[in-house]
Every structure is written in C-alpha cells, then in structure tokens.
Amino acid sequence: MSNAPVDNGRRRFLTIATSVVGGVGAAGAAVPFIASWSPSERAKSAGAPVEVDISKLEPGQLIRVEWRGKPVWVVFRTPKMLEQMKVHEGQLRDPASDEPQQLDSAKNPYRSKRPEIFVAVGICTHLGCSPSFLQGGFGEKVEGTEDGFFCPCHGSKFDMAGRVFQSVPAPLNLEVPPYTFIDDTTIIIGEEEGVA
Numbered sequence: 744m745s746n747a748p749v750d751n752g753r754r755r756f757l758t759i760a761t762s763v764v765g766g767v768g769a770a771g772a773a774v775p776f777i778a779s780w781s782p783s784e785r786a787k788s789a790g791a792p793v794e795v796d797i798s799k800l801e802p803g804q805l806i807r808v809e810w811r812g813k814p815v816w817v818v819f820r821t822p823k824m825l826e827q828m829k830v831h832e833g834q835l836r837d838p839a840s841d842e843p844q845q846l847d848s849a850k851n852p853y854r855s856k857r858p859e860i861f862v863a864v865g866i867c868t869h870l871g872c873s874p875s876f877l878q879g880g881f882g883e884k885v886e887g888t889e890d891g892f893f894c895p896c897h898g899s900k901f902d903m904a905g906r907v908f909q910s911v912p913a914p915l916n917l918e919v920p921p922y923t924f925i926d927d928t929t930i931i932i933g934e935e936e937g938v939a
Contacts, residue, residue: 792933794925797860805876807865810932814865814873815920817930824890824903825858831888835906837916846935849919854904862922862932863905868915872896892917 793810800806800819808815829852832838840849848856855861865873874892877884881891884900885908892901900908905917921935 798928
C-alpha cells in the first residue's frame with residue numbers, strides 16, 4: 744500500500760470528465776433512438792392535407808381525390824339537387840346530423856360550408872364499400888329524388904348531402920372530413936378552418 748497523498752482535485756476532474764463523456768455518449772445514442780419514434784416522410788404525407796382545385800368542376804359533377812388512403816368526393820350540386828334535398832327529410836335517419844361523429848360544419852341542411860359544394864368521404868358507413876353517385880337514376884332507389892349515392896354492396900342510400908335514408912343497413916350519414924376553402928377555387932381537405 745502506498746502512503747502517497749490522494750490528489751482530490753485530479754480525482755474530481757477525472758470523475759467530472761468521465762461523467763461528461765458518458766453523458767455525451769448517452770445523448771448521442773438516444774437521439775437516433777428517439778428520432779425513430781417520429782413518423783416517416785411517407786407516413787406524414789399519407790395523413791397530410793390535400794389541396795383540391797375546383798376551378799374546372801362543373802355543376803352536377805363529382806371529382807374524387809385521396810386523403811389518408813380514403814376516397815373523398817367533391818360534388819358541385821346544382822340548384823335542382825339542393826331543392827330535392829328538402830323533399831325527403833322525413834325519410835332520413837339523421838337529417839340534422841346530430842350523431843356525435845359529425846363535424847360542426849356538417850350540422851346544417853346542406854352538410855357543407857357552401858351549399859353548392861359538398862365534400863364527403865366516399866365510404867359507406869355500413870361495411871366500408873364505396874357508394875356510386877347516381878345522377879338522374881336515383882329515382883329507382885328513392886321515389887321523388889333523382890340524385891344521390893347508392894351503395895351496391897348492401898343497398899344503403901344517401902341523399903345529395905350524404906344523409907342516410909331509413910331502413911337501410913348504413914347506421915350513419917357519410918363522413919364529412921375537415922376541410923377549408925383557401926379561396927373560391929381551392930379547398931384544403933384535412934384542415935379545419937381556424938384550427939392550426
């Protein structure tokens with residue numbers, strides 16, 4: 744055993760230096776590990792908002808876009824289509840969109856921010872099939888109504904506001920996604936107005 748005096752200053756320096764190097768090493772190992780928890784660019788883009796140009800959308804026309812892997816419809820409803828929606832309100836399961844899954848922007852007679860432009864996720868609320876847009880041929884399915892959406896899988900029927908008719912398998916109205924108009928001819932699907 745050596746009787747040499749202990750250099751406490753050197754011991755303190757080595758302890759601190761070892762702790763700092765160990766801390767830097769732990770941080771260096773943690774950064775890539777924590778970064779791996781973030782979604783990939785592909786995953787981010789799959790859930791990202793989608794910009795839709797509606798400048799060429801004609802009255803009575805439906806266009807389809809994809810948002811979060813789902814088909815989204817944008818329909819330019821004619822004045823006649825808007826009038827038809829008032830005729831069959833007594834035949835609808837949830838005419839005022841009171842079910843809790845509906846956005847506030849869907850709680851009006853047109854279920855839209857502008858009466859003539861309708862935006863909805865094109866997936867039946869029964870088992871996930873995609874309904875067909877029947878323009879002028881919907882009268883065979885619902886008397887007195889020429890236009891609407893018909894799900895060929897199990898016969899669910901929706902009006903031009905995506906409201907489900909009674910006595911069909913679909914339990915809910917079509918989903919209205921969050922969306923906002925950034926100008927008269929452009930919609931952003933996936934962002935609600937005033938929500939950052």
